[in-house]
Amino acid sequence: MHKHLQESALQRMTRVVAIANQKGGVGKTTTAVNLAASLATAERRTLLIDADPQANATSGVGIERRALSASLYDALMDGEPIDRVVRRGVHLSYLDVVPATQDLVGAEIELVNRPGRERVMRGVMASLKGKYEFVLIDCPPSLGLLTLNMLTAADSVLIPIQCEYYALEGLSQLLNTVKLVQQNFNPALAIEGVLLTMHDNRLNLSRQVAAEAQEYFGNKMFGSVIPRSVRLAEAPSFGKPILLYDVQSVGAKSYLALAQEVIRRAAALPAAPATALAVGEALA
Ligand code: ATP
Numbered sequence: 001m002h003k004h005l006q007e008s009a010l011q012r013m014t015r016v017v018a019i020a021n022q023k024g025g026v027g028k029t030t031t032a033v034n035l036a037a038s039l040a041t042a043e044r045r046t047l048l049i050d051a052d053p054q055a056n057a058t059s060g061v062g063i064e065r066r067a068l069s070a071s072l073y074d075a076l077m078d079g080e081p082i083d084r085v086v087r088r089g090v091h092l093s094y095l096d097v098v099p100a101t102q103d104l105v106g107a108e109i110e111l112v113n114r115p116g117r118e119r120v121m122r123g124v125m126a127s128l129k130g131k132y133e134f135v136l137i138d139c140p141p142s143l144g145l146l147t148l149n150m151l152t153a154a155d156s157v158l159i160p161i162q163c164e165y166y167a168l169e170g171l172s173q174l175l176n177t178v179k180l181v182q183q184n185f186n187p188a189l190a191i192e193g194v195l196l197t198m199h200d201n202r203l204n205l206s207r208q209v210a211a212e213a214q215e216y217f218g219n220k221m222f223g224s225v226i227p228r229s230v231r232l233a234e235a236p237s238f239g240k241p242i243l244l245y246d247v248q249s250v251g252a253k254s255y256l257a258l259a260q261e262v263i264r265r266a267a268a269l270p271a272a273p274a275t276a277l278a279v280g281e282a283l284a
């Protein structure tokens, strides 16, 4: 009885967050890996799903792609139970990972002819609900069927924005896609938050992007900002989240702070499914 209660409480709490921006190189994977590790360090059961054929999150946590017997592709396209694809306790006991391989390139094409092609991932995820407090999905840099599947399977979308020229360009396209998913496949999809990455406070440009993003997104902006940090860029080549590579670095501290913010926001959510937020209006 007690166990049952605990499980149903956990079930309510599972939050599936897709990390998406069709723009390349904005810090999606860095955020997915390091936010996942930070949540796991805070003893939140966390699953990191690599949904990008580039498989950067997979190698970023030190999983050898060539040694993989099963990946997200098998769960998505071949009906392999996702439980059998999950790698448990990756670096941290609270961190599990669903790895990706290049096979996923094929999924993007093969999905086209599937009935209910946008909802395949949602079906795959059903058995995971309740087993984790947080599921983070690293999306590829496109708005194709893989990303549509991830948004349809998610409770919310976290949007990293690189503090660079043209940072906000293309965001209205992303927000339109979110709206399309809300209208057609997943009415409860919310905006988890917008995250500034690679921020350099000494640069006028960074400050400008921050101010503009604040204007568009208001309270959807995360208070935590990820600074540009060489240590964050180095960590993946050692197959480690920043916390295990250089815990003292500003990068590690900023992702730990982001994790606390994500935990606080999740705790403040109503127990019932959140109502869809009106998104995209600011940029309309
Ligand atoms: P893609 O669209 O190709 O999947 P992405 O959005 O996942 O890219 P990342 O791979 O996370 O972006 O980051 C792009 C590059 O920038 C990587 O080389 C990464 O190491 C580096 N990088 C990410 N965040 C930071 C940061 N805060 N400081 C310095 N370098 C960073």
Ligand code: MG
Pocket: 028, 029, 030, 052, 056, 138, 139
């Ligand atoms: Mg990436």
